Amino acid sequence: MTSPASPAAPLLDLRDVRMHFPVREGLFLRSRRTLKAVDGVSLALQPGETLGLVGESGCGKSTLAKCIVRLHQPTGGQILFEGTDLAPLPPRALKAHRRHLQMVFQDPVESLNARHTVGEIVREPLDIHRLGDAASRRARVLALLDKVGLPAAAADRYPFEFSGGQRQRIGIARALALNPRLLVCDEPVSALDVSIQSQVLNLLLDLQRELGLTYLFIAHNLAVVKHVSDRVAIMYLGRIVELAPADEIYRLPRHPYTRALLSAIPRPVPNRRRERIVLQGDVPSPIDPPKGCAFNPRCPFVTERCRVEMPLLRPVAGSPGHRVACHYDIPDQVSVGSGI
């Protein structure tokens, strides 16, 4: 949509957001440690753009999403939404802002109340915010169902009567009920079958065009993220390690982790000769992250400095809008395939 280059006032501006959870363990749960699920994330979303947020399980991407819609109260930093800091707001003050930012969840079964009809589910946000009378709410529900491609008859049926893809449409209709400006989509298609995934992705793209929505799109599937995003942020152990325009991050990934992630995607082209970077080991625990750069135990380019000093998210010389958290400019002996 809009090019992310224009530094207009961002719709959402995250400044050094932290979400630390206390963890009790040991004998009689006496020892206390801290799980740093999100540890100093700064990101800005421009109106109308889609920012893709990618990372593996446990990297903190869902926790960050929950902080933004304030299902968690972050333990540090600011969440500026249209200029107001949501982080410290008490529930009552939050309510007025929250209608402008809504969330679409991963699991379309768990996130819909099985005892409510689809009509009630989609109407609930209108009830909570006391918008309109019964008749206008009913009309709004039908309009929303139509917008997400469901028949009006769906309103009187129950979630279990619908397939996974249709349930995700119901979740999207509910999220749209209050005319939000920002939609936080947490793995919206990863529970869906391939042929249904593309239907829901098309719907999200159409809605953005039509309603001028801004998306924070969280997923682990890099091809899906590339398809819908204007910019992409890569997250590892609670921090952003790389941020760049979508085409650029796939063409010229700078961070060794991004490169490994890209090379690990299985692609539907057989007999292709390719050198995959198979990372050794697992993602370390966010309770005891490695000192220095969190990626250092798995990084093929690790040096002494990486074990001591945490790299900051710095601009990449010569590519505007591209930032990387790595001490080094790792040479591009990266041959990136034609056509990407």
Add this chain to the structure above:
Amino acid sequence: MLDVRNLVTGFDTDAGRLIAVDGVSFQVRRGRTLGIVGESGCGKSVTAFSIMRLLPQPMGVIIGGEIRFEGRDLTQVPIEEMHAIRGGRMGMIFQEPMTALNPVQSIGRQLSEVFLLHRTKDPTEAWKRGTAMLRKVGIPAPETRMMEFPHQLSGGMRQRVIIAMALACDPAILIADEPTTALDVTIQAQILELMQGLQRELGMAIILITHDLGVIAETCDDVIVMYAGRIAESGPVGDIFSRPSHPYTRGLLDSIPVLENERKSRLNVIEGMVPGLKDLPPGCRFQNRCPYRIAKCAEQPPLERVGVAHATACWRWRELPPRAPLPDQPAAGVSTLS
């Protein structure tokens, strides 16, 4: 080596008998990997469970067909003998590495059990073999890991333990049902690499069941595409991806977002959804979603040969429009690092 002929499997439910797998035939050869791909409910897992005779009881029944394995028809083998075949000649890996392990037994105990059941009577020997197996699947410090419990291991490590158990007795065939679906991409890459390495070393055949066409393309020799309980198309992996001859296969390949796509362009979709087992249309089961549907589709098309080993079940495969060639060569992100 494994020869499945006209397998029909169903479930007895309150709504009557539902046929989940309807006349599926295929062969798997030594040292080869057969991929079975399809969406939820297409019958790919039920096919695997039928081969292993692990259908949920008492609802699951093999209604017809043969499963020939090492000279025997597994549909006729008494269930006690199946215990010796599973784990001995046939290894299995399931999707969820946590539920496949017993949470209250150490890794070592679970792994030695396989050897005690199939290979040796001596517990010390079994433990020793278990440790060696953990080393083989790339688990660091296997002696310590043997003493640990499943919850102490990460998802990727657990899946390695499952692979160690499945391959413990040097099976002739390994059946892997979505082995990497629950794992992150970087861990998935490790596990797929491990399975391929072990296959080269041990020469077993693999049946890999997945919904991920990328995984199929990178690991399989032959592919079966299933739709609503039947084979839509089958053939060598190269043929399936470069000359897909069934509208469903084409629809699937066209609808997945790939890195080459233009950003924010509309994706191709397969309209509608998979019919339920209760209301399957007569004839071709894909017809209500198929852009090439004709009156004749009310009759089930036979699996017809379109290439040397390539077959499709579509009346109109000859008329399907030609496709753009695949992007060949090293497409993915990165070639060499250091």
